[in-house]
Structure formats: C-alpha cells, structure tokens
Amino acid sequence: MKFEPEKPPLTGETLDSLTLRLKEQGEPAFRARQILEWIYKKRARSWDDMSNLPKSLRAWLADTFDLSPATLVLGKQSLDITDKLLLELRDQSLIETVIIRAPQDGVGLEHSRKTICISTQVGCAMACAFCASGLAGLKRDLSAGEIVAQLLQVCYREDARTQRARSELASFDNIVVMGMGEPLANYDALIRALTILNAEWGLGFGARRITVSTSGLVPKILKLADVPLGFRLAISLHGATDEVRDRIMPVNKAYPLEKLIPAIRAFSENHGRMVTLEFILIEDVNDALDQAVKLSEIARDLHAHVNLIPYNSVEGLPWKRPSLARQERFVRILEEARVSVTLRREKGHDIDAACGQLRLKTERDRAAVS
Numbered sequence: 001m002k003f004e005p006e007k008p009p010l011t012g013e014t015l016d017s018l019t020l021r022l023k024e025q026g027e028p029a030f031r032a033r034q035i036l037e038w039i040y041k042k043r044a045r046s047w048d049d050m051s052n053l054p055k056s057l058r059a060w061l062a063d064t065f066d067l068s069p070a071t072l073v074l075g076k077q078s079l080d081i082t083d084k085l086l087l088e089l090r091d092q093s094l095i096e097t098v099i100i101r102a103p104q105d106g107v108g109l110e111h112s113r114k115t116i117c118i119s120t121q122v123g124c125a126m127a128c129a130f131c132a133s134g135l136a137g138l139k140r141d142l143s144a145g146e147i148v149a150q151l152l153q154v155c156y157r158e159d160a161r162t163q164r165a166r167s168e169l170a171s172f173d174n175i176v177v178m179g180m181g182e183p184l185a186n187y188d189a190l191i192r193a194l195t196i197l198n199a200e201w202g203l204g205f206g207a208r209r210i211t212v213s214t215s216g217l218v219p220k221i222l223k224l225a226d227v228p229l230g231f232r233l234a235i236s237l238h239g240a241t242d243e244v245r246d247r248i249m250p251v252n253k254a255y256p257l258e259k260l261i262p263a264i265r266a267f268s269e270n271h272g273r274m275v276t277l278e279f280i281l282i283e284d285v286n287d288a289l290d291q292a293v294k295l296s297e298i299a300r301d302l303h304a305h306v307n308l309i310p311y312n313s314v315e316g317l318p319w320k321r322p323s324l325a326r327q328e329r330f331v332r333i334l335e336e337a338r339v340s341v342t343l344r345r346e347k348g349h350d351i352d353a354a355c356g357q358l359r360l361k362t363e364r365d366r367a368a369v370s
C-alpha cells in the first residue's frame with residue numbers, strides 16, 4: 001500500500017539519488033551536499049533559507065520536492081516528561097513520534113537519557129490482540145522521507161526547547177523503531193530511512209544506537225541478518241510458548257517459535273551483538289511462573305537481554321497489567337536464572353503514550369465531529 005504524493009519528500013533522498021537528480025538538471029554535484037547540509041545540519045525550514053543556492057535552483061527544488069511531508073498538529077508533554085508528537089502527513093494520515101526522557105538519579109533533566117520512538121506505517125496489519133495500533137488495520141506504509149521527517153520534527157522541537165541555538169540529534173541516546181507499524185513489513189523504506197539517519201551527510205546518528213523492533217517476520221529477520229548495517233534488533237516475544245503467542249499474536253501462526261528462534265540466532269551470530277527480547281506482562285495471559293521459566297531458557301540459549309514491560313491498558317481492550325508483586329516475582333525468576341533482564345518503569349501513561357493510542361483517540365474525535 002503506497003501513497004503517491006504530488007512531490008516526493010526531499011527527506012527521502014540519499015546523497016547519491018539527489019546528486020543524480022541535480023546532474024540531470026545540469027547542476028554541479030556539490031549542490032547535493034549543500035542542500036542536505038541545509039536540511040540536516042542548519043535545519044532550514046524553507047527553500048528561501050538556503051541562501052547560498054541560486055534562486056533558479058531554489059525555484060526548481062520547490063517545484064520538485066516537498067520539504068516537510070509531516071507537520072506537527074499536536075505536541076503533548078506528560079508529567080513524567082514524555083513528549084508525544086502527533087504529526088499529519090500530506091494525505092491527512094496521522095502518525096506518532098515520541099520523545100522519552102528518563103531522568104538519572106540525582107541529576108537534572110538536562111542529563112536524562114533521551115530516546116526517540118518513531119513510526120514506520122500508518123496503522124498496522126499485524127493485529128496483535130493487545131495493541132492499539134492494529135485495531136483499525138493497516139492504512140499504508142510510510143515512505144523513507146516520512147520516516148526521516150519525524151526525526152527532523154523532533155530536532156525542531158528540541159531546538160525550540162533548549163536555550164542553545166541548535167541542539168544536536170546526537171544528544172539523544174537512542175532511536176527506537178517501536179512506534180506505529182511493523183518496520184520489517186516496510187523493509188525497503190525502513191532501510192533507506194535508517195541509511196539517511198545514519199549517514200554523515202544526513203542526520204549522522206550512530207547505527208549502534210538505533211534499535212529496530214519486530215513482532216517476528218522471520219524472512220525479513222533473516223534478510224536483515226545478512227545486511228551488515230550495525231543496527232540493533234529487538235523482538236516482541238510476549239509469549240515463551242506457541243500456545244501463548246498464538247493467542248495474542250497472529251504472526252506466530254506463520255512463524256512459530258521453532259522458526260523465529262533460529263532466525264534470531266542467525267541475526268545475533270552474524271552481527272555479534274545481543275538481541276533484546278521484549279516481553280509485555282499481561283495479567284493472566286503471560287505472567288505465570290512457567291512462562292518466566294521458559295523465557296529464561298530461550299533468553300539463555302540466545303544470549304539475549306530481556307526487557308519486561310508492564311502492559312499499558314488500551315481503551316476498549318480487556319487486558320490488564322499484573323500487580324507489582326507479580327511483576328517482581330516474574331523478574332526474580334529470570335534473575336535467578338542469570339538472565340540479563342530489566343523491568344521497564346512506565347513512561348507516558350498519562351498521555352496515552354502506549355503504542356498508537358494518541359492517534360486512535362484523535363481519529364475517534366475526528367470521526368465524531370465529521
């Protein structure tokens with residue numbers, strides 16, 4: 001599913017593709033670097049800002065490319081310092097980008113760990129039973145330019161927020177591809193966007209600080225295992241047996257654990273780095289002791305890190321998070337099995353930061369007024 005905009009976003013161009021387009025126009029090759037520098041380093045918000053480009057070239061660029069395919073419609077800041085950006089695309093689709101600031105003990109906000117969470121699709125086709133993003137199915141894939149534009153919106157917001165003239169994207173610790181959508185179902189746009197994000201002529205963000213999260217599309221995990229790009233991988237496991245995964249994640253029917261686990265192993269062996277297994281704790285679904293024991297076995301076998309996430313309830317869905325005591329009991333079993341494990345402290349609950357929920361609410365509000 002693709003959306004063909006009137007003009008392609010400039011943020012989807014690589015140095016090579018832009019150089020080629022300019023060459024066809026009879027422009028010298030160095031112009032491509034100049035233009036990308038305006039966008040990513042100097043944060044130009046209009047073509048006219050690009051003062052060292054000839055006027056005729058600026059006019060051609062304006063006719064040919066869309067400078068900002070995503071506009072900010074709502075920025076919500078929660079009490080626990082999660083920023084949620086609701087962005088509108090050219091076809092009025094809504095996507096979410098989230099900034100999470102986790103304060104370190106004893107130091108101010110300026111020293112908090114900062115993570116950006118980006119989306120790769122409008123809606124999602126995976127239909128995980130607990131997730132708000134998939135409730136209305138997949139609307140469409142994002143283009144590479146739309147994925148990159150989310151990070152520019154974060155830059156604009158940070159530039160305005162901090163006193164410094166321009167804050168660096170590098171001041172963020174991590175970028176996680178864990179927003180709306182299944183990133184590996186939009187593989188080509190994802191890889192192109194990550195390339196632009198990582199490139200020195202682009203946003204210059206280190207590949208090792210970028211994590212792609214998947215619900216378990218095995219053929220794409222294997223494809224990624226063969227690409228030496230250096231990005232990290234997280235797997236949304238959420239069940240340590242097929243029985244539990246089948247119940248909450250339809251993807252498990254096509255790619256059950258006997259296929260998923262070897263694919264994860266191939267990725268971590270080829271890349272020589274630890275994969276993260278994400279496990280949302282949902283009451284009476286996957287929080288029993290036998291799940292913790294089986295999860296320990298899988299994690300040890302794969303030398304994987306386990307990230308436990310207490311479930312964020314979604315309006316209209318029946319699932320709940322387990323009590324703190326049950327969460328802690330689950331963690332202890334993994335710790336006793338010497339598995340590397342973290343229990344994520346919740347961020348952004350008060351502004352519907354869980355996957356897809358702000359968009360869902362806005363779509364519902366729009367439907368109510370139209």
Ligand code: SAH
Nearest residue numbers: 131178181182213214215236311312354355
């Ligand atoms: N499709 C990808 C990435 C997007 S979802 C994936 O499945 O990994 C990002 C993470 O948020 C996934 O682990 C997903 O299972 C989790 N998630 C979805 N809804 C949630 C909720 N209500 N509470 C907690 N985590 C949730």
